[in-house]
Amino acid sequence: MFVRELALTDFRSWPQVELTLRPETTIFVGRNGFGKTNLLESLFYLATLRSHRVSSDAPLVRSGASQAVVRAAVENEGRELDVELTIAAQGANKAKVNTSPVRRTREILGILRAVLFAPEDLALVRGEPGERRRFADEIVVQRRPMAAASRADYDRVLRQRAALLKTAGAAIRRSSAEADSVMTTLDVWDDQLAQFSAEVTADRLAMVRELNPLVAQAYSSIAPHSRPAEVLYRSAAGPEVDESDGGPDSVEAIREVLQARLAEVRQKEIDRGVCLVGPHRDDLLLGLGDEPAKGFASHGESWSLALALRLACVELLRADGIEPVIMLDDVFAELDSARRQKLASFTAGAEQLLVTAAVGEDIPDEIRGRRVDVGTGEQDGQRCSVVLGDALIGEGGES
CATH class of the missing domain: 1.20.1050.90 (RecF/RecN/SMC, N-terminal domain)
Known part of the structure; x- marks a missing residue:
């Protein structure tokens, strides 16, 4: 299972972004507060209908907007589904699957399976x-x-x-x-x-x-x-x-x-x-x-x-026959070298691995893939997140 496309509108710090992803490792690099975690949070919300950081939906909607939209194309064993979730700052959320509205948002559960590792996990x-x-x-x-x-x-x-x-x-x-x-x-x-x-x-x-x-x-x-x-x-x-x-x-x-x-x-x-x-x-x-x-x-x-x-x-x-998307939200900075190596080894076989890091040096050498740099800009007088560019990390690429 992997996410082929992710598009956000007014989600957290992102007024608009469209990302094309592949079944590989993608590393989002940017300073704290630049919005890289928000990308992973949007996917985790699609998978669970919950944020890993807040208990209500209002903070997920960009300041000044009435709703946020998260859309993803998810491919699983050759079958692709488009799922779209509209998150309301107030009121009920709405969802679509392949452009058709569903009666209840929980009907999108199961389209995307994901496991997210984050610093908040210490609270468990x-x-x-x-x-x-x-x-x-x-x-x-x-x-x-x-x-x-x-x-x-x-x-x-x-x-x-x-x-x-x-x-x-x-x-x-x-x-x-x-x-x-x-x-x-x-x-x-x-x-x-x-x-x-x-x-x-x-x-x-x-x-x-x-x-x-x-x-x-x-x-x-x-x-x-x-x-x-x-x-x-x-x-x-x-x-x-x-x-x-x-x-x-x-x-x-x-x-x-x-x-x-x-x-x-x-x-x-x-x-x-x-x-x-x-x-x-x-x-x-x-x-x-x-x-x-x-x-x-x-x-x-x-x-x-x-x-x-x-x-x-x-x-x-995996025991249920599901290969989830694995997401690592700035966790390498929290781990010592032994735990970094263990996590790097465990995630090496993931079909799709999405990682965030404040600095590229926090990522173990064993992890290679596409690097996407996240920065900030301004829209409508507000600070917002933007994609600055991407490059390949590893042999023949940039580090």
Whole structure:
């Protein structure tokens, strides 16, 4: 799989750019803040419908514009699809496939599969549970795009149920009639929440079961003298869920556990006005030896584990017969020489490798390909990103 063409309009710092790419290594070089990361971010958004840097869409739209457009031609085993995504600063996004509008933007998921390594990945080890949940959902959806529907349904029900819980306590205190109405409505929302929670959780559990040995293997190769690494799932519903194998066959059993747990904590939820059980409360436990990585891993161990997580994602997709586009966002500057060499060796077989670097010297000598220089200009009184030129890096080319 590779991206043959990328075109952006009013995406971040790019008012307009059209790039022709090939199944090879392309290195985008430019000073920090010049917009090279934005190119990779646009492709990652097409692959996951999420940014790896921000949680909302508004920052993706260039200042002064009402929307941004990302268009790519993606070739996979001789078949090419054109996908176009319009990102609104306010309101709903829209998407097209081969110029035909699709009903829901999530219908473009699966056209492009990509794994992105970025400095932000350190938050997977040291950050809050939300970072790890987002990581889990990203890889689940890339492997099985239909899983995005369960996640969207869960988010919708969670919002509705959370809104009810915020007013439930006061309503119950006002009258018994209102109390009966609240409880009846909660029963309906609990049924739906348990079902969609079970579907999301089962997908995550199945993914973690497969990812764990790949992370352990990748980590041991990157840090052979460190402690063994593992990834485990931790559900807010308790160990009965954690011990499940995950996947479609476990959905009903997980749903029953979640339904019972919701009943147990209902009064606490009403008192506090928040949802206490569900995938939004779950976490991935990253361990090194007998200790959790968060709070106990050194800086080098944290980087090695973050890198191992991404390497494992690539292998997971490859095991499904998918060769993802691999993107490295200014990570070589963050790694020591041993980890640079490991990453360079691992990505050598990628069908398409896209790399950003502030200076060309940060790129290991083993990586050769096309170099695209990114600079800045001005349009409509605003600073913007521009392509300055490109050259071949390696034998017979420029360095």
